[in-house]
Amino acid sequence: MLKKRNVMTIGTLAKTAGVGVETVRYYQRRGLMSEPEKPYGGIRHYDEQALARLHFIRASQWLGFSLDEIGELLTLQDGAHCDEARELGEQKLTSVRRKISHLQQIERALNELVQKCSAGHGDVYCPLMASLNDGVEDATTDKHKVR
Amino acid sequence: MLKKRNVMTIGTLAKTAGVGVETVRYYQRRGLMSEPEKPYGGIRHYDEQALARLHFIRASQWLGFSLDEIGELLTLQDGAHCDEARELGEQKLTSVRRKISHLQQIERALNELVQKCSAGHGDVYCPLMASLNDGVEDATTDKHKVR
DNA sequence: ATTGCTTCCGTAGTGAGGTACGGGTTTAAG
DNA sequence: CTTAAACCCGTACCTCACTACGGAAGCAAT
Numbered sequence: 212m213l214k215k216r217n218v219m220t221i222g223t224l225a226k227t228a229g230v231g232v233e234t235v236r237y238y239q240r241r242g243l244m245s246e247p248e249k250p251y252g253g254i255r256h257y258d259e260q261a262l263a264r265l266h267f268i269r270a271s272q273w274l275g276f277s278l279d280e281i282g283e284l285l286t287l288q289d290g291a292h293c294d295e296a297r298e299l300g301e302q303k304l305t306s307v308r309r310k311i312s313h314l315q316q317i318e319r320a321l322n323e324l325v326q327k328c329s330a331g332h333g334d335v336y337c338p339l340m341a342s343l344n345d346g347v348e349d350a351t352t353d354k355h356k357v358r
Numbered sequence: 359m360l361k362k363r364n365v366m367t368i369g370t371l372a373k374t375a376g377v378g379v380e381t382v383r384y385y386q387r388r389g390l391m392s393e394p395e396k397p398y399g400g401i402r403h404y405d406e407q408a409l410a411r412l413h414f415i416r417a418s419q420w421l422g423f424s425l426d427e428i429g430e431l432l433t434l435q436d437g438a439h440c441d442e443a444r445e446l447g448e449q450k451l452t453s454v455r456r457k458i459s460h461l462q463q464i465e466r467a468l469n470e471l472v473q474k475c476s477a478g479h480g481d482v483y484c485p486l487m488a489s490l491n492d493g494v495e496d497a498t499t500d501k502h503k504v505r
Numbered sequence: 506a507t508t509g510c511t512t513c514c515g516t517a518g519t520g521a522g523g524t525a526c527g528g529g530t531t532t533a534a535g
Numbered sequence: 536c537t538t539a540a541a542c543c544c545g546t547a548c549c550t551c552a553c554t555a556c557g558g559a560a561g562c563a564a565t
């Protein structure tokens with residue numbers, strides 16, 4: 212007797228993977244997961260592959276890939292496209308590094324402003340506000356778009 | 359004769375500040391800028407204060423403040439609320455630091471994966487893909503929500 | 506058999522920060 | 536005087552990743 216191992220409903224699948232039912236359905240609509248055929252009049256069941264797919268998606272998301280990019284990664288699943296996968300990884304790495312250095316600039320500027328505020332100053336005057344009014348002295352004088 | 363210095367239309371104002379006209383109008387709707395009274399049947403004009411306000415908003419945004427937070431900062435404009443402003447700055451600083459360290463974890467994980475891919479490996483197998491399938495070994499074994 | 510939780514399915518709403526559209530008025534240039 | 540820009544205004548739409556809603560039907564326990 213073949214025990215169909217770990218057959219799950221969508222609810223169980225979602226809970227096991229730590230996502231919401233709606234999220235699974237959303238991934239299906241996005242084409243990131245397939246919808247299993249449903250036995251006539253009944254309820255779809257999901258197996259470990261579906262669970263693995265969900266894990267794949269969440270792991271990729273954690274690395275900063277968007278759902279569109281994850282769709283692309285999924286087409287490289289067979290392991291025969293390592294170069295393409297690495298390329299995507301490298302692009303993401305570059306963008307992560309850009310974000311880090313942008314945030315570090317902000318960190319420096321903000322830290323300086325907060326320090327100045329903390330160092331008690333005499334009168335009715337706030338260094339932080341003053342800087343916001345005059346333009347924050349961007350540490351590297353490097354103009355960045357906000358978005 | 360008083361020369362009303364630098365009276366601008368919304369278009370000039372926007373261009374000078376480097377934002378779109380629609381953006382200025384959007385800030386007005388959000389209550390971050392006031393709409394000057396318009397001379398009967400005519401076109402509103404904006405002065406240097408409006409421009410300064412726009413600079414304030416962009417500087418604050420650059421530091422990572424949301425438009426809601428900027429609204430709050432703007433109520434502290436008189437310089438008499440330095441403590442509150444500093445408090446907001448410190449909170450933002452904390453959140454910026456959290457983002458940086460999160461991104462640094464990602465940077466480490468992604469870098470490792472990309473390195474492994476680059477180090478030529480024999481057969482049809484991709485270390486990056488394998489990690490996505492098995493779960494990325496999060497450097498600090500610290501579970502993060504993706505959002 | 507009745508209650509009550511799931512599932513199924515489509516559609517719509519959220520939040521952030523805008524951007525675009527369309528129709529009507531001004532104003533400046535030629 | 537005519538035309539082209541620029542302004543006014545409200546409303547709708549955009550991205551991203553979900554999340555919520557509502558009604559019908561299935562399934563599990565009492």
